[in-house]
Amino acid sequence: MRIGIDSDHAIVIGGSLAGMFAAHALRNHFAQVTVVERDDLPEDAGHRAGVPQSHHAHGLLARGQQIIEAQFPGIMAELQRDGALETRLERLVIVTPAGKMTPTQDAESGTFVSRYLLEWKIRQRLMSDTRIRFIFRAEAVGLHTDASRTRVTGVALRYRKGQTGDTTLYGNLVVDATGRRSDAPRWLSALGYDPPPEETVNSGVGYLSRFYRRPNNFPADWDGIIINARPPHNPRAGLILPIEGDRWHVTLGNYAGHYPKAEAATDAGFLEFAQQLADPSLYEAIRVAEPLTPVKMFRTPTNRFRHFEQLRRTPEGFIAVGDSVCAFNPIYGQGMTTSALGSLVLAEVLSDRSPGFERRFQRALARAVDAPWFIATSEDLRWPGVMLQGASPRLGTPLLRRYVTLLLEAACADPVVSRAYMRMLNMLDLPVALLRPAVAVRVFGHALGRRLGLISASDEWALSPAMIAFLRTQALHQK
Ligand SMILES: Cc1cc2nc3c(=O)[nH]c(=O)nc-3n(C[C@H](O)[C@H](O)[C@H](O)COP(=O)(O)OP(=O)(O)OC[C@H]3O[C@@H](n4cnc5c(N)ncnc54)[C@H](O)[C@@H]3O)c2cc1C
CATH class of the missing domain: 3.50.50.60 (FAD/NAD(P)-binding domain)
Known part of the structure; x- marks a missing residue:
């Protein structure tokens, strides 16, 4: 034509x-x-x-899913028929720099699917x-x-x-x-x-990824997990997203120019990298899972x-x-x-x-x-050496960042706060929603409680009893 x-x-x-x-x-x-x-x-x-x-x-954020479903009606169900996993969002565990986020207790679900x-x-x-x-x-x-x-x-x-x-x-x-x-x-x-x-912001992120088969009978505590880096000391982040074909898409990343070395793209190197995440769950999961593909590396410096x-x-x-x-x-x-x-x-x-x-x-x-x-960018700018160029820093950013730190601490204990944070991350609400009085009162209340010693810092997320039992069986099989 x-x-x-x-x-x-x-x-x-x-x-x-x-x-x-x-x-x-x-x-x-x-x-x-x-x-x-x-x-x-x-x-x-x-x-x-x-x-x-x-x-x-x-990962496709909730807002993205809503838009795509509205533009292509029925597409999420079609993807699910092709093996994409529909799961309640609370089954996606998020380990923030402050610890494991409390489940939001939402009935909302999301579809997990490979990008391709x-x-x-x-x-x-x-x-x-x-x-x-x-x-x-x-x-x-x-x-x-x-x-x-x-x-x-x-x-x-x-x-x-x-x-x-x-x-x-x-x-x-x-x-x-x-x-x-x-x-x-x-x-x-x-x-x-x-x-x-x-x-521009030179976040200096390096990625390592591979696909795994999800182990049979894997204990069903979670369907996916996201472990954030912890500024300024631990620049490693990692995630497991469940995708079609009973697979896990596993990505590990490093921040602020600490690009993974070539050795990290080997079987042993990938596991070793995972072991250094702020939480053991991802490592323990892939340790017993079968890798399906070689490790691919990628850099997004800016x-x-x-x-x-x-x-x-x-x-x-x-x-x-x-x-x-x-x-x-x-x-x-x-x-x-x-x-x-x-x-x-x-x-x-x-x-x-x-x-x-x-x-x-x-x-x-x-x-x-x-x-x-x-x-x-405001989160990335927490890292030493990460800089904004081509624009002036926004007014109030350091204050806001301090508030987000308190908010993440509260989100580890309070489902109302974690829900507000998740809605913002999923682009369902604008960041300003985190400052709503209903959220702010809880954030400051939690911070005060912690300072007065009334609330203890949330425990690191330990492996669940089901997971520990599962790992024991795997170890027995390997003997
Ligand atoms: C490592 C990594 C991980 C990511 N993870 C996520 C995630 O978890 N969630 C998320 O929402 N987003 C993620 N993204 C971003 C996501 O991939 C993109 O936002 C999305 O693909 C939309 O990008 P795009 O269509 O603008 O560009 P691209 O997807 O990059 O596509 C550009 C297209 O243009 C074509 N093209 C280029 N030049 C020409 C030319 N001269 N003539 C004709 N064709 C051309 C290319 O072949 C390609 O098809 C990630 C990105 C990276 C790099």
């Missing part, structure tokens, strides 16, 4: 999650949407080169929509504009071996969804525009927020979404949810496609991204 310069056509560069969420929003506002992806169309749900992060555990199965399902839904077409093995290499260079009119494409097609694709709107390594700043510069100002909304001059017909705009420290699991949120913002802004909607979109997106960016 050839689409001319005059047709009502939107082009999305990048066929990963942010690109697909954007395509979903665009399809109601343009006659045709084309998604251009440089990877091959995968034959099944699995890793692909353009998304190397899928080797690492991906989620992406596969969403792509299947979009590929059956006649308003959306995908072009695979096509790499965008630059933007086309009109003669005055004030309007983007299309994308220059280079095809991978075995693929042919038009080398220019024309459209009324081009959306950059090429992820954290986006070339959009370079493309804009080549057209005589400034690149977007960047705010959190980056590209402030497209601050540009004084931008061409019409161009916007950016997803990680291309804001790439977080992945440890907070915000990327997919924020990309989904971006598509809601896009749909809303597109309801009035009058001149200047591109700028209105970038502004609205920046506002939506602000809270998750603040959550991630």
